[in-house]
Amino acid sequence: MNNQTSTDDRPHRWILQTWNLQPVLIPLYAILLAFIVGGVLIALIGVNPFEAYWALLRGMFGTPDRIAGSIARSVPFIGSALALAFAFRAGLFNIGAEGQLLVGGLAAGWAGTWAFMYDTPGIIAIPIVIVAGFVGGALWGGIPGALRATTGAHEVITTIMLNSIALFGTRWLINSTDPKILRDTSASVPRTKEISETARLPQLVDSQPPLHMGLFLMLGLCLVVAFILKRTTFGFETITVGTNPHAARYAGVNVNRIIILAMVLAGGFAGLAAASEVAGTNYFFQPGTFAFIGFDGIAIALLARTNPIAIIPAALLWGSLLSGAPLMQQEADVSIDVVRVIQAMVLLFVAADAIVRWVFHVRDGTESHLDAPTTGLSSA
Amino acid sequence: MSNETSAPLPGRLVGSGLNKELAQTRGVTRRQVVGGVIGLTGIALLLGVAPNITSDTKAFAFEPPPDALEISFSPVLLISLIGVWYVAAGVMSFLPARFDRLALIGQLVAAALAVPLVLAVGLALSDARATNVTNLLDESLLLATPIALGAMTGLWCERSGIVNIGIEGMMLGSAGVGFTFYAILGNATSTPWLWVAILVAMLTGAALATLHAVLSIKYQINQIVSGVVINLFALGLTGFLRSEVIVPSGNSKGVATSEIEIPLLHRIPVLGETLFSGGPLHFAMYGIVFLTWLVMFRTAWGLRVRSCGENPHAAETLGIRVIVTRYQAVILGGFIAGVAGAWFAMEAQAGFEDNMTNSAGFIALAAMIFGKWTPWGAFGGALLFGFTRALGSRLQFLNVEIGDFGIPSEFFQSLPFLVTMVVVAGALGRAVAPAAEGLPYTPSK
Numbered sequence: 001m002n003n004q005t006s007t008d009d010r011p012h013r014w015i016l017q018t019w020n021l022q023p024v025l026i027p028l029y030a031i032l033l034a035f036i037v038g039g040v041l042i043a044l045i046g047v048n049p050f051e052a053y054w055a056l057l058r059g060m061f062g063t064p065d066r067i068a069g070s071i072a073r074s075v076p077f078i079g080s081a082l083a084l085a086f087a088f089r090a091g092l093f094n095i096g097a098e099g100q101l102l103v104g105g106l107a108a109g110w111a112g113t114w115a116f117m118y119d120t121p122g123i124i125a126i127p128i129v130i131v132a133g134f135v136g137g138a139l140w141g142g143i144p145g146a147l148r149a150t151t152g153a154h155e156v157i158t159t160i161m162l163n164s165i166a167l168f169g170t171r172w173l174i175n176s177t178d179p180k181i182l183r184d185t186s187a188s189v190p191r192t193k194e195i196s197e198t199a200r201l202p203q204l205v206d207s208q209p210p211l212h213m214g215l216f217l218m219l220g221l222c223l224v225v226a227f228i229l230k231r232t233t234f235g236f237e238t239i240t241v242g243t244n245p246h247a248a249r250y251a252g253v254n255v256n257r258i259i260i261l262a263m264v265l266a267g268g269f270a271g272l273a274a275a276s277e278v279a280g281t282n283y284f285f286q287p288g289t290f291a292f293i294g295f296d297g298i299a300i301a302l303l304a305r306t307n308p309i310a311i312i313p314a315a316l317l318w319g320s321l322l323s324g325a326p327l328m329q330q331e332a333d334v335s336i337d338v339v340r341v342i343q344a345m346v347l348l349f350v351a352a353d354a355i356v357r358w359v360f361h362v363r364d365g366t367e368s369h370l371d372a373p374t375t376g377l378s379s380a
Numbered sequence: 381m382s383n384e385t386s387a388p389l390p391g392r393l394v395g396s397g398l399n400k401e402l403a404q405t406r407g408v409t410r411r412q413v414v415g416g417v418i419g420l421t422g423i424a425l426l427l428g429v430a431p432n433i434t435s436d437t438k439a440f441a442f443e444p445p446p447d448a449l450e451i452s453f454s455p456v457l458l459i460s461l462i463g464v465w466y467v468a469a470g471v472m473s474f475l476p477a478r479f480d481r482l483a484l485i486g487q488l489v490a491a492a493l494a495v496p497l498v499l500a501v502g503l504a505l506s507d508a509r510a511t512n513v514t515n516l517l518d519e520s521l522l523l524a525t526p527i528a529l530g531a532m533t534g535l536w537c538e539r540s541g542i543v544n545i546g547i548e549g550m551m552l553g554s555a556g557v558g559f560t561f562y563a564i565l566g567n568a569t570s571t572p573w574l575w576v577a578i579l580v581a582m583l584t585g586a587a588l589a590t591l592h593a594v595l596s597i598k599y600q601i602n603q604i605v606s607g608v609v610i611n612l613f614a615l616g617l618t619g620f621l622r623s624e625v626i627v628p629s630g631n632s633k634g635v636a637t638s639e640i641e642i643p644l645l646h647r648i649p650v651l652g653e654t655l656f657s658g659g660p661l662h663f664a665m666y667g668i669v670f671l672t673w674l675v676m677f678r679t680a681w682g683l684r685v686r687s688c689g690e691n692p693h694a695a696e697t698l699g700i701r702v703i704v705t706r707y708q709a710v711i712l713g714g715f716i717a718g719v720a721g722a723w724f725a726m727e728a729q730a731g732f733e734d735n736m737t738n739s740a741g742f743i744a745l746a747a748m749i750f751g752k753w754t755p756w757g758a759f760g761g762a763l764l765f766g767f768t769r770a771l772g773s774r775l776q777f778l779n780v781e782i783g784d785f786g787i788p789s790e791f792f793q794s795l796p797f798l799v800t801m802v803v804v805a806g807a808l809g810r811a812v813a814p815a816a817e818g819l820p821y822t823p824s825k
Contacts, residue, residue, distance in 0.1 A: 041617075041620065045624045045625075093604065095742065147801075147805045151410075151805045151806070151810075152810030152811075153801075153804045153805040153808070154749050154804070154811055156745065156746065156749060157746040157749050157750060157800065157801070157804050158801055158804065158805065160739070160742045160743065160745070160746050160797075161746065161797040161798070161800050161801040161804075162797075162801070163739075164739075164794060164797040165794045165797050165798060165801070167794075168790040168791070168793045168794035168797075169790065169794065171790050172788045172790035172791070175790070176788060178786075179785075298608055299608050299612055302602070302604065302605045302608055334624075335619060335620045335623040335624055336619075337615070337616045337617070337618075337619030337620040337623065338616065338620055339616070340612055340613075340615050340616025340617075340619065340620075341612075341613060341616035341617055341620065342616075343612055343616070344609050344610075344612035344613035344615075344616060345609075345613070347605065347608065347609050347612065348595065348606075348609045348613075351595070351601040351602060351605040351606070351609070352595055352599040352601045354599050355599065
């Protein structure tokens with residue numbers, strides 16, 4: 001495992017970065033450049049890019065409700081991005097957030113419909129649902145971690161396989177009518193029953209989708225992860241294993257334990273995101289609502305350079321672009337897929353900041369690199 | 381990671397040197413663990429499954445219905461015989477170490493016997509009388525096509541030292557762009573334009589690979605990021621093309637490549653007709669796998685590519701131009717991904733749907749790691765996946781029931797993923813990536 005991009009968190013560096021505008025400037029330029037590329041694509045089909053972008057912008061932030069909706073759309077991405085970022089710090093490439101979200105959501109949705117939950121006060125019911133989501137995700141994340149640690153099975157293979165297994169498994173549990181398992185047969189689409197009123201997360205804004213307390217859950221989670229990584233022994237060990245497992249073992253770190261724990265926690269973060277969606281947005285579990293959240297999490301985490309705090313703005317950008325796109329399609333008749341191209345370009349230009357510097361003539365100041373091993377693929 | 385200390389254990393001779401790396405720290409070799417599982421399966425078959433099967437004669441068919449060649453068998457007998465072999469293979473695994481080769485053979489045969497076993501159990505539990513085995517093989521090979529091609533893409537990139545998460549995007553992008561050309565220029569029906577479109581698909585794959593190469597070799601950005609960029613970009617671009625170009629053109633569906641027959645081989649009785657007639661891109665896949673092996677392991681250039689992936693500094697010392705070689709290998713991989721994309725949009729069907737590759741690129745990546753970064757191993761991974769998928773849909777079609785409980789179709793759909801996981805975790809063990817993979821390289825001049 002490569003270690004040339006060692007993490008450097010000394011305070012003076014942090015101060016330098018705070019007073020140096022480059023860390024903010026480069027991403028902004030990158031976003032600008034990405035929009036230019038998207039604009040060319042829009043212009044090619046004969047639509048005025050400025051009109052399209054004006055509609056997109058209003059779709060994202062046009063009214064208070066739309067702002068709330070954009071934020072709400074971003075909330076689950078924070079959890080799924082943390083699922084990748086944390087495992088990445090331990091040198092593991094967790095492509096499995098998609099499956100971990102499904103199992104976490106399933107567990108949360110199931111727990112929310114337990115009979116006693118309907119007359120349990122919220123202060124107990126909500127934590128039960130959230131914990132159930134965490135446990136579900138942690139279980140699904142723990143399998144590849146345990147397999148990696150014990151048999152050496154590559155986590156890229158196992159997480160990809162577990163994604164599909166989770167998809168078909170939850171689909172069966174939800175779809176099956178004979179035997180009826182978790183399906184709410186009175187609903188027109190296959191889904192679980194609605195969870196108990198008391199188990200629902202309080203709504204902040206009745207937007208589309210609704211903004212709920214899950215936002216603070218996810219923001220808090222980012223802080224917790226940042227704290228774990230920077231201030232705890234476990235976090236230090238995790239980063240050591242990710243940077244150089246041989247050195248970590250030599251220094252007395254139980255590498256297997258770290259690998260399993262990192263995957264359990266990563267899966268748990270995805271499970272939390274799913275639980276917050278189930279308890280705050282849909283009030284039931286339906287596999288389809290989680291499509292692509294895990295895969296987008298990969299891109300968001302990489303956009304944030306696996307920094308847990310930077311994941312917040314990255315997820316916000318991601319979610320609001322997706323939430324604004326339908327208005328652009330409606331008003332300017334431009335396919336929402338343009339947003340995907342823009343997202344890809346943002347990621348590209350943020351990563352390849354040399355291009356941005358070259359275009360905008362920005363002097364190379366701080367060397368910023370991904371705070372993680374350059375590959376999760378090389379076998380440790 | 382525990383297996384780092386897997387040197388021969390003190391006081392116990394593990395293996396004949398052939399499989400030292402299989403040794404586990406707990407004093408049990410991986411082969412013994414696998415053997416134990418096989419033996420227990422055998423006991424379960426003999427005591428649990430076979431006595432409960434009531435159905436009488438079933439048959440494996442090898443040709444389509446009228447006058448089909450069939451082999452009839454009694455499910456109870458066949459399952460019992462296989463069960464006996466499983467028990468024997470399990471016992472063999474615990475013999476002294478010098479019988480190691482015997483144990484290996486026993487287990488390999490047991491693995492091969494899993495095919496008739498699953499089919500026999502499936503048939504016995506369903507109402508159908510016979511099932512066509514040749515067809516099953518044909519479907520397996522067909523389903524393995526994009527996986528094998530994608531795995532070769534990954535192989536060329538990763539053996540040269542460049543991680544490729546973007547196989548999916550390269551395949552999707554070339555499928556979308558290729559079909560767009562076909563729809564616009566050839567109304568999705570004209571054969572000459574079909575071949576132009578396939579060429580365009582290959583060039584698109586190569587273009588996306590070039591992007592990947594420039595980003596990861598020239599700009600030295602994290603190679604996983606670059607791969608994710610390609611996946612996202614391809615998803616957006618092809619979705620955009622579909623809704624803005626393909627659908628308005630009115631040519632969303634068209635004529636796919638026509639089947640060809642391999643001369644002579646398709647005349648082989650029973651099997652030839654089914655196995656040696658098919659789409660041209662499907663047959664191209666075999667050629668590509670073979671050439672990948674030939675070029676990568678039997679030519680000087682292939683050796684150069686591999687040395688760039690293992691130790692670029694040493695390679696440079698020998699006068700190999702690492703940067704150039706890596707560009708060549710990655711772009712070659714892109715062409716192969718283009719063939720896979722063309723297979724999706726112009727052979728499996730003539731049409732493009734959003735996200736139509738449906739994570740085949742990721743499965744190809746898994747197949748490549750499964751094959752421990754070797755062409756034939758990766759091809760084996762692709763075949764395993766294709767076969768289990770074909771088997772899953774076959775069993776689903778047979779309507780298998782245990783008692784009154786119909787096995788859900790979702791189980792059969794997830795069969796390929798389950799089997800791959802079990803094989804990877806149980807029997808395969810650690811796969812070691814090319815040493816320099818993922819590391820940017822700066823020439824030392």
